Amino acid sequence: MPRQLGELEDAVMTRVWQWNRPVTVREVLEDLQQERSIAYTTVMTVMDNLHQKGWVRREVEGRAYRYTAVSTRAAYAAALMNEAWSQSDNPAAALVAFFGMMSPEQRESLQAAVRIAQAGIADDPDAGAPGPVPGPVQDGGEQARGAEGGEDAER
Numbered sequence: 023m024p025r026q027l028g029e030l031e032d033a034v035m036t037r038v039w040q041w042n043r044p045v046t047v048r049e050v051l052e053d054l055q056q057e058r059s060i061a062y063t064t065v066m067t068v069m070d071n072l073h074q075k076g077w078v079r080r081e082v083e084g085r086a087y088r089y090t091a092v093s094t095r096a097a098y099a100a101a102l103m104n105e106a107w108s109q110s111d112n113p114a115a116a117l118v119a120f121f122g123m124m125s126p127e128q129r130e131s132l133q134a135a136v137r138i139a140q141a142g143i144a145d146d147p148d149a150g151a152p153g154p155v156p157g158p159v160q161d162g163g164e165q166a167r168g169a170e171g172g173e174d175a176e177r
Contacts, residue, residue: 026102027098030064030068031071031072031077033054033057034050034054034065034068034069034072035072035077035078035095035098036095037049037053037054038089038090038091039091039094039095042091044081044083044089044090045088045089045090046086046087046088047062047065047066047069047086047087047089048062048086050065050069051065069087072089073089076092077091077092077093078090078091078092107120
């Protein structure tokens with residue numbers, strides 16, 4: 023189970039998820055700078071951290087890395103909800119309390135999701151699974167390194 027993303031990690035991952043394509047540090051930086059003052063090296067470090075944590079994969083393209091999400095925002099949200107629910111000493115009560123916090127639109131979405139999940143389970147037990155959620159990277163050092171052995175992004 024992944025821990026919740028930090029505020030800046032979430033801002034970066036939001037862009038990676040929304041754009042749904044390989045992105046560079048520079049692209050994320052330029053978009054973030056529309057909302058806040060932030061340095062290139064800060065975004066580079068956050069994206070490297072997300073890579074180390076298994077949230078994004080990266081490939082070298084020219085002098086830059088291109089980062090791609092490993093999982094979806096839906097899978098991330100599902101994993102957080104599952105972790106919170108599993109921590110309860112009374113899961114049924116936790117669900118009742120959670121449902122009580124939902125808006126009517128959220129309850130409708132939940133009912134639709136239950137119908138989809140039940141239909142998927144009836145046909146295929148693996149249908150509708152949210153997909154993998156990143157965990158610790160255990161790639162044995164597949165990361166590309168720059169000439170100095172540790173730089174990340176546009177070299």
